[in-house]
Amino acid sequence: MTDPRNRYSTWVEVDLGVIEANARQLTALTKATVMAVVKANAYGHGAVPVAQAAARGGASWLGVARAEEALELRSAGIGLPILILGPAPVAQLAALIAAGASLTVTDEVQIDAAALAARDQQATAKVQLKLDSGMNRLGAPPEAAVNLARRIQQQPSLSFEGVFTHFARADEGMPEPVQRQVERFEQALSALVSAGLRPPLAHAANSAAALSWPGTHYDLVRVGIALYGLRPSPAAPLPAGLRPALEWKTQLTRIRSVPPGEGVSYGHAYVTRRTERIGTVPVGYADGLRRAAGNQLLVGGVPVPVVGRVCMDFCMLQLDRVPGANEGDEAVIIGAQDRTRLSAEQVADRWGTINYEVTCGIGARVPRTYSQ
Ligand SMILES: Cc1ncc(COP(=O)(O)O)c(C=O)c1O
Known part of the structure; x- marks a missing residue:
């Protein structure tokens, strides 16, 4: 790429061998099922090649934020289970169900919309229930878990696949805020077990929790930033061996x-x-x-x-x-x-922001090039 004829350019180089090795190391370290979080064009790295490399390294799920991101992965022929981490617009449910993506639901209206969309195409929609254990962003109150799970179970066109939550402060190096969210999540899990409604998957951990708080691994960890070899925060450093890609x-x-x-x-x-x-x-x-x-x-x-x-x-x-x-x-x-x-961290420090924002902010027009 240093060809001087190519002077009018800026470009990104991603080492997919590093992504694969990072995924392999995260799988070994956490001893958990790994979901590679590849939303936002894999944090600027390129969603399709990163998803493929993460799969080679042992990731068995993919996580995205938007319907378009899930459909892009499917169009590229990627068959791994994909979870859209937040509710999708009703207009996109049919395409997502046809693509076999897993939907997130947080209330009755979304459950009914998913059930209807699946029924309309004589399909089964996989759904996961998101609980708000303290992030105050998305999700149902944990106390509502049993009622919502029952509503899902009552719909023949829905398959209840998982229940999950998201940590607000797992990257601060302090156990208390994580513990408070874990307690709320576990109360909901216990209630689901008692009601005979516990789905196959429960998950909560992002990279920081996956690396720092093994008690939060449950059935699966959702790793984004660590997969890219970037640290979640100064208080949640990466273990040796994970490298920036x-x-x-x-x-x-x-x-x-x-x-x-x-x-x-x-x-x-x-x-x-x-x-x-x-x-x-x-x-x-x-x-x-x-x-x-x-x-x-x-x-x-x-x-x-x-x-x-x-x-x-x-x-x-x-x-x-x-x-x-x-x-x-x-x-x-x-x-x-x-x-x-x-490093992306040095750039982030200069801009008064976080490494996530630096790589996610690399413009769409910047060509991504790949090596193994
Ligand atoms: C719901 C959810 N899970 C997991 C992740 C991955 O987080 P991280 O990149 O810190 O591993 C994110 C990212 O913001 C998220 O929103």
């Missing part, structure tokens, strides 16, 4: 010596103090590089500052620390060059 790169399109006192980029927010070598790279905020102060890229293994405002399609680098840099040389936004590495 994604690098984000660009190339120097143009290098010019700019005289002292010249402004660079929109608004001339940066003014040269002496004659400075200014390099232009074709990556901008439309690609996901935020228009924030303090951006750095690697050139020749050296971190160099972005100077002036980030444009939609370009930004400018101050290259005085790398006098040997040439047009066509690679510049790294996330990844390694020589022995220096810029």
Whole structure:
């Protein structure tokens, strides 16, 4: 990808061998059934190739957020069980049932809509009941679990496959908030068992819980960020061996010596103090590089500052620390060059956000390239 003829580009490189190895290690570490969470285009990595690599590494479920994401995986020929982690719009139920995806339901209206859509096409819809044990985002109150489970069981066109919840604070390194949610979830599970309504699958753990709180594994763990080799948070570090799979790169399109006192980029927010070598790279905020102060890229293994405002399609680098840099040389936004590495976490710290948002934010127009 360092072909100098290809100067007008920025691209992502994903090592699918790393995704596969991460999935294998997560399966071994958790000793649980692993659902690879591949929503949001696999956190920016590319949903279809990541799903395939995760499956090779032992993941036996896929988790997505949207109907379109489930249908994209099915169109690519991926046959693994897929759970849409939140309720889907009624208009998309028929397509999802036809695709054999598992639906999430949180109330009577959604249960009845799923049952009707399945009946209409003489099919059975697999459904999972989501309980809100403390995230206060989605889900039924745990106390409603038995009534809702009964309603599901009463519908001949529904198959009650699972019950699940989601943690709000599993990445903080403190057991108490997780424990509070576990207690509420387990009360609902016990009530379902007593009523003879416990479905085959119960699950709760995201990456942080899967890695830090083994008591939350139940029948399956839903791992997203750890599959990509990124840590859930500073308080939930990754075990040794899990590695980041994604690098984000660009190339120097143009290098010019700019005289002292010249402004660079929109608004001339940066003014040269002496004659400075200014390099232009074709990556901008439309690609996901935020228009924030303090951006750095690697050139020749050296971190160099972005100077002036980030444009939609370009930004400018101050290259005085790398006098040997040439047009066509690679510049790294996330990844390694020589022995220096810029991590998604470092970028996130600079932007005051989390690593999740950095990789999810890499623009759709940035080509994803893959190696094994
Ligand atoms: C319901 C649900 N489960 C699992 C995950 C995976 O979380 P993580 O990427 O922290 O492993 C997410 C992601 O936000 C989620 O919304």
